[in-house]
Amino acid sequence: MAALNKLSAVEVRAKGPGKYSDGGGLWLHKREDGGAQWVLRVTVHGRRREMGLGRLSDVPLKEARAQAEKWRAMVRRGQDPIKERERQRREAARPENTLQNIALDAFESRKAELKGDGKAGRWFSPLELHVLPKLGKIPVEELDQQDIKNALMPIWHSKADTARKAMNRLSIVMKHAAALGLNVDLQAPDKAKALLGKTRHIAKNIPSMPWQEVPAFYATLEDPTVTHLALRLLILTGLRSRPLRHIRLDEIDGDVWTVPGESLKGRKGKTEDFRVPLSREALEVIEQAKPFERGGYLFPSSRQGVISDAAMSRLMERRGMPERPHGFRSSLRTWLAEATDAPYEVAETVLQHVVGTAVQRTYNRTDYLDQRRVLMERWAQLVTGEGAGKVVQLAR
Structure with missing residues (x-):
């Protein structure tokens, strides 16, 4: 040398x-x-x-x-x-590489994949409520499994689903930090899981109403109010609360309501819309709701925006009912299984569930609209008391 x-x-x-x-x-x-x-x-x-x-x-x-x-x-x-x-x-040159700052940066990077750019806060809230208050000021490169274990231990069994989401978000944040060139322990969340052990929490299904009892409940929704009308349309369509509450008049064409893809759960990052066949009863409910329309939305809030997620739930709570609005999806799905001969693929599509593998869906592109139109008309007849006890058969 x-x-x-x-x-x-x-x-x-x-x-x-x-x-x-x-x-x-x-x-x-x-x-x-x-x-x-x-x-x-x-x-x-x-x-x-x-x-x-x-x-x-x-x-x-x-x-x-x-x-x-x-x-x-x-x-x-x-x-x-x-x-x-x-x-x-x-x-x-970066801001201080604390877990708080890296988590916010990771959230910003993922907003395009989230519904409404994550404005509802559901992606970030498990971190914001249960992790960042305890670990937010720690440099992310110093974060280890003991830190994560101690932060999530209080909710690991009592709020297992929230804890699982928080751990999942932490894993994403750690990968984001590694992509930024920081020397982090990517295995820390998995190590923390091993230290915490399996959760004792048993998941509970949302209480639902037997489909035979739905007509009697539907008959009580007789007031021409936004809450009653929204709950009636939710029962008739089998949709989740969010797309139902955000329904716009310009999404309805004849007897078909086209729900924007970004409003549907499980369709992140995709642009496919979903067509919902509207029964005669559903169309009548929409007509009754039109006088309340504001800003294009059929079910506006009394203050601003649309009717809240809790409005329909509180109606059932005030009546002392254990069931909740989301449970009517189970009522509908059970009716499809017990009182119709609807094929599995059609019945699952009624509830906007994705059926088959990605390859299968590439070749089978039908949304079974005509078959679903028959089923939803008969469901409406049952709900309104017109078709009790009748078994629905689809033309082959």
């Missing part, structure tokens, strides 16, 4: 314009205008690279040699010192 430390401090100050080697790839470049700087020449993966180490006025000879040795050591390990320095500069 070429000799090192060829220059002396006196020579560095005295030499005129030109390029002078100190050995080991370290050069001093002196310009005609009196300026001077240090340059390190290295070869990385067969490529000749030059990196500036600073001006002579700022970096004395001793410091330039120390820097040169640091970067040469990195080259010996097979790393590119220029890329590493850029990474360090980017990291230094």
Whole structure:
């Protein structure tokens, strides 16, 4: 190897314009205008690279040699010192790399995949409520399984589903941090799961009403109010609360309501809309609701926006009922199984469930609209008391 430390401090100050080697790839470049700087020449993966180490006025000879040795050591390990320095500069320029900041950055990056850009807060709330108050100020590179375990232990069994979501979000945040070039333990969430053990929580289904009792309940929704009309249409269509509450008049064409794909659960990142056949009773409910229309929305709130998710639930609570609006989807699905000969694919599509593998759906692109139209008309007849006890048969 070429000799090192060829220059002396006196020579560095005295030499005129030109390029002078100190050995080991370290050069001093002196310009005609009196300026001077240090340059390190290295070869990385067969490529000749030059990196500036600073001006002579700022970096004395001793410091330039120390820097040169640091970067040469990195080259010996097979790393590119220029890329590493850029990474360090980017990291230094970032806000403090706490879990709070990295989690917010990860959330921003994922908003396009979430319904309504995540404005409902459901993606971020498990972190915001149960993780960040305890761990938010910890640098993400220092986060370990014990920290995560201690944060989630209070809800691990009592709120198992929330804890599971929080752990899932943490895994995403850690991967995001790694993508930013931070040295994080990607296995920390899995290690924390091992420390916490299996949850004792038993998931409970949302209480639903036997389909035979739905007509009697439907008959009690006789007031021409937004809440009564919305609950009636929810029962008649089998839709989830969100698309039902956000229904717009311009989405209805004849007896078909086209629900925007972004409103449907389980259809993240996709643009497919979903067609809902409207029975005669459903169309009548929509007519009764039109006088309440505001801003294009059929079921507006008394203040602003649309009717809240809890409005229909509170109606059933006030009546002392254990069932909840979402349970009518189970009532409908049980009726389809017990009182019709609807094929599995058709019955599942009624509830907007995705059926089959991605490959199967590529070739089978029907949404069974005509078959569903027959079923939903008969469901409406049952609900209104017209078709009790009748078995629905679909034409083959």
